[in-house]
Amino acid sequence: MKNKLFYIGLSFLIFVTSSCLSDHKIRLNDEVSVQASDDLPENPLLLHPITSSIQPKDSAMSTLYANDVAFDYASEHSDAHYPIGSELYEVTWKQQPDEQWFGANIPKKILQVERVSIGSDNASVYTLYSGRPLKSVNTDNHSDRIVHIVSQRMAMVP
Amino acid sequence: MKKWSVILVVLVTIFGIAQLIRPKEISNRPLSDLKNVPKDVNDVLRSSCFDCHSSETNLKWFDRITPANFLVNGHVLAGRKALDFSGWDTLTTSQQNNILSYALNKILEGEMPLPSYSFIHRDSKLSPKDINLLKQFLLSRTPRKVSDTAQLQQSNISFEQLQQNKAKHIGKQVVFAPNGIAYISDYRNWHAISSSDRFDNGTMRIIFANDIAVKAIQNKQTNPWPDDAVFAKTAWKQQVNADGSVTTGAFVQVEFMIKDSHKYAKTKGWGWARWRGNDLQPYGKDALFTAECISCHQPVENNDFVFTQPLNLHSLIAQSK
Numbered sequence: 434m435k436n437k438l439f440y441i442g443l444s445f446l447i448f449v450t451s452s453c454l455s456d457h458k459i460r461l462n463d464e465v466s467v468q469a470s471d472d473l474p475e476n477p478l479l480l481h482p483i484t485s486s487i488q489p490k491d492s493a494m495s496t497l498y499a500n501d502v503a504f505d506y507a508s509e510h511s512d513a514h515y516p517i518g519s520e521l522y523e524v525t526w527k528q529q530p531d532e533q534w535f536g537a538n539i540p541k542k543i544l545q546v547e548r549v550s551i552g553s554d555n556a557s558v559y560t561l562y563s564g565r566p567l568k569s570v571n572t573d574n575h576s577d578r579i580v581h582i583v584s585q586r587m588a589m590v591p
Numbered sequence: 592m593k594k595w596s597v598i599l600v601v602l603v604t605i606f607g608i609a610q611l612i613r614p615k616e617i618s619n620r621p622l623s624d625l626k627n628v629p630k631d632v633n634d635v636l637r638s639s640c641f642d643c644h645s646s647e648t649n650l651k652w653f654d655r656i657t658p659a660n661f662l663v664n665g666h667v668l669a670g671r672k673a674l675d676f677s678g679w680d681t682l683t684t685s686q687q688n689n690i691l692s693y694a695l696n697k698i699l700e701g702e703m704p705l706p707s708y709s710f711i712h713r714d715s716k717l718s719p720k721d722i723n724l725l726k727q728f729l730l731s732r733t734p735r736k737v738s739d740t741a742q743l744q745q746s747n748i749s750f751e752q753l754q755q756n757k758a759k760h761i762g763k764q765v766v767f768a769p770n771g772i773a774y775i776s777d778y779r780n781w782h783a784i785s786s787s788d789r790f791d792n793g794t795m796r797i798i799f800a801n802d803i804a805v806k807a808i809q810n811k812q813t814n815p816w817p818d819d820a821v822f823a824k825t826a827w828k829q830q831v832n833a834d835g836s837v838t839t840g841a842f843v844q845v846e847f848m849i850k851d852s853h854k855y856a857k858t859k860g861w862g863w864a865r866w867r868g869n870d871l872q873p874y875g876k877d878a879l880f881t882a883e884c885i886s887c888h889q890p891v892e893n894n895d896f897v898f899t900q901p902l903n904l905h906s907l908i909a910q911s912k
Binding site: 458459460461462463465466476478479481482484485486487488489490494496498509511528531533534535536537538539540585586588589590591 | 692695696699726729733735749750753754756778779780782783785786787788789790791792795797799808811812813814825827829835836837838839842845866868869870871890891893894898900901902903904
């Protein structure tokens, strides 16, 4: 009888504990994040965000990230002449309605990552990563994408 | 039997005497239909919101009985203070949209109409059809329109001002928030943990987090967030370009959430603050403005009052090559 009571008590405790835990879940958005299996040379999401943009026609949104060199440059300049050593990543997500706020959209999943590096010869090198996991894919005509990426000016704050 | 009769007489007498004690009469000034709002939307707002959120308060007979009248009066006064449709015509379209958006989201969260109110006032409950009507109406009021010349000019001026004044702002004393919180000037160098497209009010946001918050993400210790974790939700106007794409326009505001479970115990463990405009005007008349912040974040109480579902930055570090 004592054993029975003990197990009933224990079950109740586990139930109560698990209920409490389930109310306070750790919510990290893995779907919108870069994965370890993605074939990127570094983690763009840990770089400095320069600005963000939305493409309503494609239900997509992007954030342009930069390394220290490019971030410092964009803070002071609004031209597209990034210095040697600059690394820029345009990360584009599919959008989804924000379930917590009608009237907002948030990222759903990564569609592609575009990288522009300014090499020692001052030339821009463009790489497109897409698919799941993200892999570099060959692109023929990407000069317009380079212009689009480097010409975005910084979202300034006071 | 005699005993029960005495108790009943006593209770009825107390109830009768209690009716002499009444709260101050709630004013009731009829409100015309809201301008530029379709009749069916007006009808929904009138039947579900106006009693507590406008000058027109039609109390039922049972609302006037003590002690219910004290409860109802409290609801109405607090409701009018939080949101009042009476001044609708004096508001800009943008302010009207904010009100509608806020009201609709409170309805969707199940917070409004107050369950204790709608339990008695059954006609205040909104049907799925009513809710859909409000959704469609709000969407119809918030289309993305290509920015006009004036908006583009404002965006350019804002950008140039901020770029030129950037150095001057370093060390400049920004006025404290009414609750004593000091402006944090270096958040633009923090990591982004998400972004959002608020098409309902024409803004776009990047949510920045300090190193402590980022470390908490990497260690999966985000609920609750550790003390000293700070978020800076930064909003810019949406600039809609001719090709339909949307880019960041003028700076609108930055909102901070600063975690300190002891220092800010009275405000759910968070210090709340907001500064608006290029001149960083603190938001709120007095420290009570935090009630507004908490009320808005209440639906995400189980997420430690944080709306944003952060990017998983943890796996990314391990993956660096």
